[in-house]
Amino acid sequence: AQSFDARVRKELGLSEADAPVQYVAELxxxxxxxxxxxxxxxxxxxxxxxxxxxxEDVTQNIRTIGQIPLNIAxxxxxxxxxxxxxxxxLEVRGEVYMRRDQFDALNERQRDKGEKTFVNPxxxxxxxxxxxxxxxxxxxxxxxxxxxxxxxxxxxxxxxAFDTHYDMLQTLKAWGFPVAxxxxxxxxxxxxxxxxxxxxxxxDQLPFDIxxxxxxxxxxxxxxxx
Numbered sequence: 001a002q003s004f005d006a007r008v009r010k011e012l013g014l015s016e017a018d019a020p021v022q023y024v025a026e027l028x029x030x031x032x033x034x035x036x037x038x039x040x041x042x043x044x045x046x047x048x049x050x051x052x053x054x055x056e057d058v059t060q061n062i063r064t065i066g067q068i069p070l071n072i073a074x075x076x077x078x079x080x081x082x083x084x085x086x087x088x089x090l091e092v093r094g095e096v097y098m099r100r101d102q103f104d105a106l107n108e109r110q111r112d113k114g115e116k117t118f119v120n121p122x123x124x125x126x127x128x129x130x131x132x133x134x135x136x137x138x139x140x141x142x143x144x145x146x147x148x149x150x151x152x153x154x155x156x157x158x159x160x161a162f163d164t165h166y167d168m169l170q171t172l173k174a175w176g177f178p179v180a181x182x183x184x185x186x187x188x189x190x191x192x193x194x195x196x197x198x199x200x201x202x203x204d205q206l207p208f209d210i211x212x213x214x215x216x217x218x219x220x221x222x223x224x225x226x
Contacts, residue, residue: 001189001192001193001196001215002189002193004189004192004215005021005023005188005189005192006189008021008217008226009021011226012222012225012226020187020188020189021187021188021217021222022164022185022186022187022217022218022219023185023186023187023191023192023215023216023217023218024164024165024166024169024183024184024185024186024215024216024218025183025184025185025186025191025192025195025196025213025214025215026147026180026182026183026213026214026215026216027145027180027182027183027199027206027210027213027214028210028211028212028213028214029095029097029145029147029180029208029209029210029211030097030121030122030208030209030210030211031095031096031097031098031121031122031125031126031145031208031209032048032095032096032097032122032125032126032129033048033049033093033094033095034046034047034048034049034058034062034093034094034095034096034129034144035047035048035049035055035091035092035093035150036062036068036091036092036093036094037089037090037091037150037151038072038086038089038090038091038092039088039089040086040088041071041072041086041090042070042071042072043059043062043063043068043069043070043071044059045057045059046058046059046061046062046063046068047059048129048130056130058129058130060134060137061128061129061130061131061134061137062096062129063134064134064137064138064142065096065142065143065144067143067144067178068144068177069175069176069177072086072090072175072176084160084171084174086175087152087153087158087159087160088153088157088158088159089151089152089153089159090149090151090152090153091149091150091151091152092146092148092149092150092172092177093146093147093148093149093150094144094145094146094147094148094177095144095145095147096125096129096142096143096144097121097122097125097142097143097144097145097208097209098121098122098124098125098128098140098141098142098143098208099121099141099143099207099208100121100207100208100209101207102141102143103118103120103121103124103141105141106118106124106140106141107124120209121208121209122209124140125140125142127140128140128142129142143178143208144177144178145178145179145180146169146172146177146178146179147169147179147180147214148168149168162220163219163220163221164218164219164220165216165217165218165219165220165223166183166185166218168220169183182199182202185218186215192215195213196213199213
């Protein structure tokens with residue numbers, strides 16, 4: 001965390017006299033990366049990340065995950081930020097995963113039926129997403145966390161204008177996407193280290209598997225500069 005912060009500060013031309021950089025600290029989920037494409041607020045395609053260029057179209061299976069909105073509409077009673085209308089094109093990036101308790105229950109059902117059990121929650125989630133029968137996917141307990149954006153209608157064409165990554169995550173939450181409770185802002189290297197230590201202590205108590213933490217510069221203008 002210290003070397004990451006030092007590298008960011010160096011690239012931004014900051015001296016020791018300058019204020020700490022604000023980051024967003026997040027969990028690194030151990031699941032299946034997913035891209036959800038919405039057009040005029042309606043889910044039109046869900047695809048796995050694949051090799052980064054080409055993924056698999058898994059829209060029918062993803063439609064069975066209750067946590068993923070099929071239509072985006074701002075929820076009532078929220079701040080002005082939360083009331084942003086869904087843009088014409090919105091690509092939400094996130095992770096499909098299976099909670100540990102649901103994984104254990106799934107394997108118990110598999111054993112009862114005399115069928116093969118799954119090695120870990122990630123394999124079980126990936127298998128459910130990729131198999132060909134949506135009815136089977138619907139029987140597998142899958143969950144989703146949103147953590148980023150891909151293609152989005154630009155602000156000059158009526159799309160949302162976000163200043164920070166954190167504000168973007170709050171808007172995703174307002175649109176109905178699950179965002180992990182453990183996401184938090186962190187100021188400078190010291191708070192990045194404290195977050196890592198806290199998550200290390202919490203890790204075994206989390207209801208899902210992670211394989212680390214992720215740090216992102218909060219300001220999108222600074223991200224572009226970097």
